[in-house]
Amino acid sequence: MKDWFYDRIVRRNERIQKEYERYVRGHLEEHKQKRWKHWLVLLGLSWKYRNSQKNRIHTFVLVKQKKDSAKVRMEWVPGAVCYNIYLSTDGVKYHFLQKEKHHVCTLQGMGNGKMYFLKYKVSLDGRFYSEFSEVLTVSAVQNKELYFMEQLSQKLEKENGSSDIKGKNRNQNTAAGIMTAEAKQGEGIRISWKRAPGAIHYNLYRAEEGKPYIFLIQTEKDSYMDEKISGGMSYEYKLKYTGDGKKYHDYSIPVSVMAPAEKYRGGNSGPLPEKGAESAGDGRISFMHLAKGMMPYEVISFDVFDTLIFRPFEHSYDLFVLEGEELDIMDFCEIRRSAEEEARQNSRLKRGNREVTLEEIYDLVADETGIDPKEGEALEFSMECRLCYGNPYMLEVFHILKEQGKILVALSDMYLSAAKMEKLLSCCGYEGFDEIIVSCDYNCSKRDGGLYDVLKKKYAGRTIVHVGDHPVSDLESARKKGIDARFYQNVNEAGRRYRAKDMSYLAGSAYRGIVNAWLHSGRRSFTPYYEVGFVYTGFYCMGFCQWIARYVREHELEKVLFLAREGDIYQKVFQEMYPDIPTEYVLWSRIPVVKTTVRKNRHPYLLQIVHHKANALYKSMIGTLLERTGIGRLKAYLPDYRLKGEEFLTPGNEKVLRELLLDHWDEVCSCYEADDTYIRSYLERKIQNAKKAAVVDVGWSGNNVLQVKYLVEEAYGMDCRIHCLLAAARNVNDTYMAGMMQRKRVETYIFSNMYNKGLHDTHQEENKKLNSFFFEILTQSSTPTFVGFDQQGKFLYDIPEVENYCHNREIHQGTLDFVKEYQKRFRDFPFMLDISGHDAYMPFQYFSRNLLWLKKYFGNYIFGRDLFATGEEAVMESVSEVMKKAGLWEEGS
The missing domain is CATH 1.10.8 (Helicase, Ruva Protein; domain 3)
Known part of the structure; x- marks a missing residue:
């Protein structure tokens, strides 16, 4: 009965489940002996927070008021352990008043002529508390309007000081200015403010609709783009500033803003860089300038993770996912992260700090998993050495400073010992640090300033500068200790707003981590076209080629034929990834196909x-x-x-x-009898002795690959079985490919009307059905379209789009560089190359939803589109003209 009730009522209501589980955790011993009591608590909570009431705010009632006391009644909550009451005299700032075991109590000390504001929180385990209740006003004031005017007058006098003191600045508690919030479609909410006099940094807080404030960020800047929002939600922001890092002051009254509803499905949309190239938009100085700027210092200290070395993920802890895979332990990443937090809590209780060692973490991991702690430690460190790599920007800085004889120190808040850190840095290309100082060896951290004290003591009397990516640990804490600091923006923070979303967890993290590090390390800058290849084409081509190779091996095929023109880049990527599988690039297009099948x-x-x-x-x-x-x-x-x-x-x-x-x-x-002869001879040369081969094309109807299959197997009777592979297939109408797809005469990687149909439909619906046109832009070769043979058997071509070729080569180079970089980072984990069709499509989808950017940088791209019959001087269509003819503009799409 209880199990049925729990499944049907409790698990479908998050608030009931949360409160009951807190009650049980707070009464574990009792839970074993007095089950009926807990059963009654569960029934009471189920009624109290039933679906129509699950968002209720607890009530607060004044029962009776005397001269200096007030009897109040709080809402009774089944299983409540205690109620914490808070008091305010202005309705804004509350402080803790008292704790009560019962929901009815009497409050003493209520003075005449004053007004009090009360609210409370309730706990079912004595540790965690509910949200605040509604506010109860207890008043012994005759004239409330006069009372509030007096309060306001006193506050203004306190803030402004005496008017007869000339030239004196306002008290720092005064609101420093006005804060504004602007919601931008597909980007987020930008909060801006003017700098407060003397402020060294600001703390920004955000509250979702009906929820308490949470800390967002500490920043020295005067604006922040909040990207982690949900469309259609209302948000409120407040800001505090400090002049000394200790005492904080309210900046202004909070501001509210409504996030615009998502324009596209899945939330996979956002901006592309206005300047075209991401790598040029960071404002990061060159590695040479950073090194030169630190020449006056005798000692240069470096943060390690995310500064000197990178992990190939968006989130560093995703390394634990691969570790769990090797250990074959489900949910190992969360177990490992929880163990670290528990170890830090234990350290705080035992030693007064949160510093731990890898050994201490794995003692707790072993309790949860049963693995040998030593083996777990060794495996994690091995994973670090196999996956981490040197930041190319910082490697240059390091070597320049080393050559100049500077004292170089690695300074890290980390659970790896100095000996392990030295080995890891060596694996990443850093040899010859004068000192490696790690928080777990000294029981203090950069954040609390202790590690900087160690650094200063070791190099007393010498000038020191520190470089790192964390605004608090690496900048603020260093400067508080009198050490100069240089900020190196975290690459994932720099690139996050431009990355595709709605991807599977691990592949998405790896993709974003690789791209962010490549574009934002600062080592090199690239053109917009190279970045289109690296960011939006490489991941898709790599996944497609991996899928092709797996199909080839499963079906024991002997050769892969890549059809022009998209097959040019596919073949290059395939040969880079699988040089052992024979391939051919086959000139092909719609025109020779229709000639051969008349x-x-x-x-x-x-x-x-x-x-x-x-x-x-x-x-x-x-x-x-x-x-x-x-x-x-x-x-x-x-x-x-x-x-x-x-x-x-x-x-x-x-x-x-x-x-x-x-x-x-x-x-x-x-x-066309002569054409037929030439095409037969051409296909025989390409296939040679292969008995089974794959024919690969981008899409969309499958005509090209199916016609090759027909010609080879039926028309010419060649001894070779053809397998037809497409990147994607789309319907001209509902019945167009229905039979072909049902029979699986063509296999597709990304989508068809039978596979990943949601992507198929979205691809068709968006951008006035031009998405296939845009998709082919990313894989165009630097060759003209093949249109057949002349009377002597020579190849005939359409008008070459030479204007595009330079940019096409840049896109191809970016594509190949991504594939090489991704393979390099995951060479020990080949399953990381297994990219689903859905994930492969997401970067393109993100790209295709930025039509103004596409028009700006690809608007002058021209396409023959089978213009062979219009004459040598024909004016070909540009991307801008195609978009205009389709009535496709971002503002109205």
Whole structure:
């Protein structure tokens, strides 16, 4: 009965479950002996916080008031251990008054002519408390309006000081200025303020709708972008500042703002850098300038993690996920993190500080998992050495300063001993530190200033500067101890606002960690096009090629044929990742496909050659079209259909030309007999002796790969079985590929109308169905489109888009660099290359939702789009023109 009740009522109501579990934890011994009492408490809580009341605020009632006392009644809560009462005389600042075991009590000392504000919290275990109750006002004031005016007058006098004291500044408790909050679609909420005189830093707090304030950030800046918000939620912010690091003052009254509702599904949207390249937007000085700026100092101290060395993740603790995988222990990451926190709490009680060693952490991990503590320690340190790598920016700084004979110190708040830290730094390329000072060896930290005292004592009389990424531990604490400091912004903090979201946990963390470190370390800056390859193309191409390789091995295929033109970058990435698998790059496009299948299927030919050309932006002359499609002899029939060779093909005369072709279809087919021979010979050269091969294309209908399969297996009868692989497939209409996909004649990596259908539908719906067009921009090669063979068997090409080639090469280089970097970081963990189609698509989805950025940097990209029949001087379409023709602008999309 209880289990049924718990499942049906309690687990479906977070507040009931939380409060009851707190009660049980506070009464564990009693729980074993007096189950009925706990059962009654559970029933009482289930009624008290039933679904219609689960967000209730506890009530507070005045029962009786005398001259100097007030009897009050707090709301009775089943199982309550105590009530903490808080008092205020101004309704703003509350202080603890007293603790009561019962929900009815009498408060003494209520003076005449005063007003009091009371509220309370209730606890079911004596440790954790509820939110504040409603406010109870106890008043012995005759005229409330006069009372509040007097209070306000006294406050102003206190803040401003006597008016007869000239030139004296206002008291620091005065609000220093006005704070503003602005919500930006897809970015977050930006909070801004003017600097307060004498302020050394600010503490910013945020409260969600109906919840208490939480600390957000401590900053020296005058603004902050809050990105961790939910669309459609209301938020309130307040700010405090300090002039000495000890006493804090309210800056202004809190500000409220409503976060705009999410524009897109899954929240996978946000800004791209206005300057185009992320790596150029940090404002980080060059490594040479940082090193030169520290030359006057005799001792240079470096923070270690996130400054000298990186982990290849967005969150450093994700390393524990891989450790848990090697140990084959579920939820090891949370066990390891909880053990560290528990060890720090134990240290605070025993030694008065929170410093611990790796050994102490694994003694607690062993209790939870049963592993040998020594083996656990060794494995974690091994993981650190295998995964951590040197920050290329700081490696340059380190070597410059080392060559100049500077004293170099590694200073870290860490549970690894100095000996382990020295070995780890050596693995990451740092040899020759004069001193390594770690918090666990000294039972003090940078944050509390103790480690800086150790540093100063060791190098007394010498000038010291410290470099690190944490604004408190590495800057504020160092300066408090009289040590100069240099700030190195954390790379993940710098890049987080630009990263794709809605990815699986581990792959997403690895992707974001690799990208953030590469772009924001400061070692190099890149062009926007290189970054498009590194950030938005590399992850997808790597995942696609891994998927292809797995398919090839599972089906024992002997060769992979990559179809032009997207196949160019696919083949480069594949050869980088799997050099042992034979590949070929095959020139292919829609035009040679339809030429080779005219006897099998007329529809694709008429669609590509007639309908699409009639409705293209730039028109083709009918005579030129017939010549360049290899059926020039049919021009003799034009007068019979009242058509002229110099006449442009339009929707108005499209049906007439179609009728001409259908009436002479046998002659059309005979015109392509030579093409058929050349294509057969070409495919034989590419396939050679392979008995089983894969044909790979980007998408979308599958026509290209299916036609290769038809030609090889049926039309030419070659002894080779073809497997058709696409990055993605999309429907022209609901029935277009239904049978083909159901039969699995084509396998897809990212999505189809059967696999990852949600992505398929989103891809189709957004950007006026131009997403496939944008997707191909990221993988374009620096070669023109292949359109067939001439009469001598030489290759024919469409008009080359030479204007794009320089940027295409940059995108390809960025793509290859990402693949190399990712493989390098996870060389010992090959399963990290197993990227799902959903994850691979997310960077592109994020990219495609920034249309103004895309238009700015790719607007002048041009595309032939089968313009072979428009003449050598044809003006080709640009991305901007395609977007404009589709009515696609970010403001209205």
